[in-house]
Amino acid sequence: MDLTGDLKKHAKSLGSDLVGVADLALLQGIATEPADLLAPYRYAISIAVKLPHAVFEQLTDRPTPLYAQVYLNANALLDQIALRLCAHIERQKYAALPIPASQPLDMTVFRSHLSAKAVANAAGLGWQGKSLLIVTPEYGPRVRLVTVLTDMPLTADKPLKNRCGACTCCTEACVAGAIRNVSTDFHYASREEALDFQKCADKLVKEFSQMENIGKPICGLCIKVCPWGRKLKGRRSQSEAQNPAG
């Protein structure tokens, strides 16, 4: 089996639901911490773990303690998968660096070492929806993501075409009125193009993270309503399942 096929098979055996490879040439100019983070590497592996549908069905207008714990558990699983995948790559004498699944370096602007969403977008796991979330054809935005950087000579995947169409579900459901209902072909030039970021951040940091048994800036409502995530739980027809956003 080729290196890419073997790597993806191994990542799946570790518990990944989706795996893609991004050519870092597609991410030139992206903000990283430190600034030369990507310099030793040529590819970024994007890994997704899906979240259970039932936890989203409990959300009404705020996150629940159950969702908060599932969020933590998914991040822990992703970090374990990334660590083990790095060991697998290093055994083959290539370099690999895991980027933690959720480690904001600045809680006011929500920046981390590298955007896992930007990597997933470039790796073809999903397109960037109007909510800024990565929307996967398989599970909608009901996934968490982690990244592994490597110099292993892999075959990169291609980014997906945006399939939000005329859908306005996340715009209408946003509890902060933050989503602008603007689509992008590949990725937004800045997140402000898609979102009034401060409105979203204020809701999550000042209100939701202060709630008992939540303790972190999460929400889940724009994830819940996306038809690409909801299509799997209901009994939709084949045509609806293929294009649930219309």
Ligand code: SF4
């Ligand atoms: S996370 Fe919540 S507040 Fe932020 S855009 Fe989504 S629904 Fe709106």
Ligand code: SF4
């Ligand atoms: S809810 Fe609709 S507009 Fe928002 S990300 Fe999902 S498909 Fe796109």
